Amino acid sequence: MRPTGSIKSSYNVGERVEYECRLGYSHRPSTSKFITCQENQQWSQISNDTCYKKSCPRQAEPTNSQVNLVNGSYEYGNQIEFVCNEGYYLIGERILYCELSESGVQWSGSPPRCERIMCTPPPDIPNGAHSGVGTDAFEYQAAVTYTCNRASGPDEFSLIGESQLYCVGHGKWSSDPPQCKVVKCPYPAVTNGRQVSGFGTKFYYKANVMFECNQGFYLHGSALITCAENSTWQPPVPSCLERQPPSTTKAPSVSTPSNPDPSGPTGPSLSPTVSIPPNASPSGSVPSRAKPQISSVLQCTRPLEGPLDPWDILGCIIALIITLIEL
Template structure:
């Protein structure tokens, strides 16, 4: 490896903590006029000078617009190479955020199924197909997911399946809401006990995704 080139303007630097103030002033004054070349804003982004100038020792910060991510260094430094002021690296670029196609699901489909490219904040919505039997498919999970800024979907794909809970029976009590012959996913039932009895458990139950009541059917006891 070739030895590093001599810098004519080493200030600012942490290599000279013991320099006298007068020496530092002289070194700093010798660097005046050293300016790095202009770098334009990246396409779909912005370049921001730390103190509004391209002079030696300054920093240039890069950010991307929503929907894009930075490839390369976020900060460039105006440094000396020999007697010239140069940036510490190549300017970065802003690349569009893309997600892979969302998962397909059994017994269902999603919108934008013909698309090959999914950009930042693109959303797809899942629906279930008609069931072949007497009981419908229920959609378990979030129906809509969207492409996030880290190029992944906001959640897992939902599931379409038949969810059916058994008829809830409570002794010494009765249903006061949720009447029906069949109880599918998220069906809710509320109970109350007969006079002289008190409830053990929750008075409200919900048909869960595994076809069981959550919490379990309560009991009415004296």
């Protein structure tokens, strides 16, 4: 809204100011368009809904399309969007605005139209052809298939790229046309290794070869390689390298139980591996070969008391072996 006429610097009690709706707005008949200077020297109130936005004409949906209300209504200042159905493309303005005009408000332009998507024939390629030869126009999602010609030389042509193209937009195919060319990778040889799959005398585009190394060697690189479009192996041909011997060896050891208390019901637990220094004699007595000492063997079967002595254990083992031989 805006006040009509000229504005004074001050008003007497009882005077009023008339308002009018701005362009793009209409007056709501049930509300007043003026304010009055009251005895308390305050202006009377006026409703914010006195003037409301005008609306542009409702737009019918064109054939093969739909209309979306961007701001939720056809009111002044709002927008509408036209969207074509699948398989059709838009000709004209996608967005229209409800804007001012001499008579009030109107749309910023005429509604667009939606036409059927069509494609011209896809390109021809050297050393190949497509299945759409002889067709002048292709509808939406129509497909053509490319194939390579038979080569006149000893090596065949490989098709590089997508073999099938689809009409996906007005005059637009799903990808660039493929190429037909000779792609041949060199024979892959690996020293100290062998090929386990992909055998052949010639290796053309997308040929796969797998390797493994001989015993004692490890593979450096990828076990599976593929012949790429530039006639090289990708990843590169691997190599088999000799394994290095371990730098350290773990010395045998005697393990002790987690609970070293020998007073338990089962006594101490012995590790089956005992490290014996050369030319060492156990501190325990060893039975004579001439006369078996059964008592010594029996004593070894009773639970041991006190901390373990490796030489006592070794003495028991030797006594048991000699006793069995003499028996």
